[in-house]
Amino acid sequence: MGENKNIARELELEAKSEDEARDKAISKWEKDIEVDPDLVQVELLEERSGFLGMGSKDNLYRISLDNNEANTEEIEKKLEYMEEDLAVDGDFEINFTKDGIMLQLIPPRGEGDWPGYYDIRERVEELGLKEVDWQVVQELLDELDEEEEQEPVKIAPRLPELDQDASVEIDISNDKMKVTLDYEPARGGEEITVEEIEKKLKEEGIVHGIKSDKLEEIAGSKKEIRGTVVAEGDKPEPGEDASLNYLCEIEKENIGTEREDGSINFFDRDLITNVEPGEVLVSREPPVEGEPGKTVTGEVVEPEKPKDVNLPAGKNVRVEDDNLIAAEEGQVVKKRNKISVSPVYKVQGDLNLDVGNVDFVGSVVIAGDVQEGFQVKAEDDIEVKGKVFAADLEAGGGIKINNGFIGKGKGSIKAGGDVEIKFIENGEVESGGSLIVGDAIMHSRVSAAEKIILKESGKGLIVGGRSRAGKGIEAGVIGSSLATDTRVEVGIDPGLKEKLDELEGKLEKNKQNLTKTKKALNMLEKLKEQKGELPQDKRMMELRLKKTEKDLEESRQEMEERQEELKKRAGENRRGKIKVRKKVHPGVNISVGNSSSFVKDTQDRTSFVEEEGEVRQKPL
Template sequence: MEKFNSNKNRDQAGKVPESKNPQNRATVLRENKNDGNISVTFSEDDLEARADFIPAVGNGEPITLAYVSSVLERLNIVYGIQEKTIQEAILRCNHDRKPIKDVLIARGDPPKDEVLEYFELAPNPASSPSEANNRIDYRSQSPFVIVKKDQILAYKRPREKGQDGKNIHGVLIPRGVLRPEGVSGGQNTRTDENHIIAKIAGQLIENKKVISVQESLVIKGGVGYATGNIIFPGDVIIEGPVSDGFKIYSGGSVTIKQTFDVTDVITKNDLTVAGGIIGRGRALVKVGGTLKAKFIENCRVACRKTLMVETEIINSSIYAMENIELGDKGVIVGGDITAIHGIRAGAIGKKSGKPTHIHCGIDFTVQQEKEKNNYQLRIISAKLAKLRELMAVPEQNPEKKAKMEELLHRLEQEQKKTGQRISDLLGRLEADDKALVEVTGEIAPGTLIEICQIALFVEEPLRKVRISLDKTKGKLVSEPL
């Protein structure tokens, strides 16, 4: 079988030979037009050459390996020659007497670009919608990227070495150098040899390839399906309305610049609402610092410091660990209002409204724990009564009787422990016997006021009074302001 003729001294200039036409196709015809021949097509970058093998016609000479080798030499195809593929194409073309088209006869090596090192933003998997009963809660989706302190924000991609290429004419193709536009660290980040890391917890912001962490979350519009529920480790500022059904949880303070249609809000520090807070009866507000609002309506509010309301508190359950302050025009109508150190308001209660109950001097957290233990004590007592009733039945199985006696002992011990806890809580229940209720206007009849569990039921209107506890007399007294 003929061999390929590989001429080592052929031209290395890589210039397209004269036989190559503008369409990158070259055909080298033999002396007899009936002889078999090949037509070669070059890729634009000269990294590939493909050929159509045309069989001989009539008594024409078949395609030979020597002929193909001469064509390759004439077209200056010297690198990446696919010898086995060419041999198979010649055999098939000559045997079947059919054209064999688009055969890869030579392939060069493309260059591999060098890639310089850069920082690439770490992936932030999007939270998937929570599902309950095959229903997706889109309120759990958020467009904000929240990161933790010391979280890795970006990884350094190491340099990737490049490699020169070579085309089918044997011409070297220099490798390129890529400089990817990576990210760099900005405010509240630190950079080590291989990472960009968050110095604080907050919102990740990328601006012109600079990443930073904001300790506060500013929402220019409102809270709704476009934002999802707000869960943020720092301060939250909301400039628009909050839609019903959306929750806000903040590790800092929350500022809302409009009326707040609240479902649930929990904030570690202060809550400030430019408008009022409307709860529709089921809302829960927990504030770790001070609460300020224009009004509060139909809410459950627990505040660790002072609660300040400008106009009115209506049909709400309010618990403040310090004071509740309303202006001279501030009114409390309906609901249960608890403040350890006292309440100052313009008016309390309304003749035609729901009754208003005021509680001061009592630590409501201790009160809640006491009520919880009282409930447990009632359950234990009911179980003991039923068990003793069963044990009074004569002729019981000895094994069963022993188990019942063991249970009786456990319940009696639990009853004793619960009773002791209630006794301890009672000792801590009264937090401030100097608490005051001051009203610059009127306390309406039907209002109940308690200070340190001593009650005063208002039967006749009281105007401009200060109510306090007289411990020596064991009753509440009022004096004019």
């Protein structure tokens, strides 16, 4: 985008804030020129408000745009300010000159550290220097002063026999898709040219993807360069794996069905997908081949063969061409990644001695009651038309009991999905989804990974025992006038929340330092454009800032991966809520998240949430 010298560099605009005024002006200018936000100045001309200070009106601002070619002095002042706010470690240089071997210390910035004695000694030994005056080195380190510019100090004589020509070492990755180069600058000897580097690459068989601009940066450089990429191959374009399209709903998540009057029937969830013979359940899209690539040595790289996938044929289905088709009437189920049509096991009356215990791979429907002491296990769903008396029910899917569950202190119900029931008395219920109750939960221990909901059409009563839900509890009445010990709990694992909070703080600090570092690098780039090249101290600053930027980016990526892992474990970290439509009695212990509260007085139509580490009561 070219710069238009005739645009108005000063505008008067109405806006609610300085930031809004700045954004409006930049949007106008960017139609003609590129705008650096640092060069935009905002001045409040008139502050406006509504009648008698009520309401709000847009203020009047003047926005000015400095010349994009900002003067060098202004940029350098901004860089100096940024340097003080950055934590960048110091460094040192060892240079070969005609007067001898010179050591120059480079001061740290902000809270960064000076280079140490052993850092310098290790580098001296790598260079093979002789007759080093270590006392001079130690005295130099003892007299460090961040306020003064450090002058080069001679630490050893220059011995001609130690002079070295510039050299490069080339490394080709195992897959021949990347070439990295290590460069040693000349130590009193001959420099290396671009042509000489190109010749060495050719000798190694490198003929494709050479980065000429990188070679120009390397040739004649006074600094060591390690692991810089000087050539890259073309990676093959991947193809598309075969895929499956599921044409029927395998795992429904309905909480109920809608009646004609618009209300929700929580007992009729329509969880079973029934199919007819000949119905297509799954179709297959075949794989698509990819495009080949090329290595740095010019070899063709074939793309990985796309993965094929078979239709997931289980029981009572057939395969025709690229379609999986139902072979008989029944319920569609997914087991161990196979799609089957499962018949439903039906008990026409009560589950008693005439029937015995049930352990079935599909779904179970019992037309009567489940008598005391029996067990019912189903890999899918269980539906009981009558009551359950002190029996044990376990389902991989949902459980629906049209009447109630009388546990007598020994019966239990456990479901991987939702549980729908009329009432629970002296029993244990565990739901991997939500627990939906028509009338009451009495003196029982119940838990739900999602919500506990007591229907508005029934009593909606929770009294005695402990009711625990991951995301929320909704009831009409909690507790009793006799102050029965009743516990209701919602929330998440506090340990995971603490770890997430700590990680978010570290990420924010990383983001702030990365923003400052990038801004300083942008200012150095502008300074380079104006001067042609950077002064020695600014070149060193640029190298150190680039290293800082890389370290911060790597750290950010690691923390974000850890954050996603914790969020998954915390179930998206949702906070719970307890809602009481009618009344909560004294004697009820309320727990939300990490906080607890004891109800001392009767409260009508209220809710409980956690705010600022405390259980807070809010009216409905």
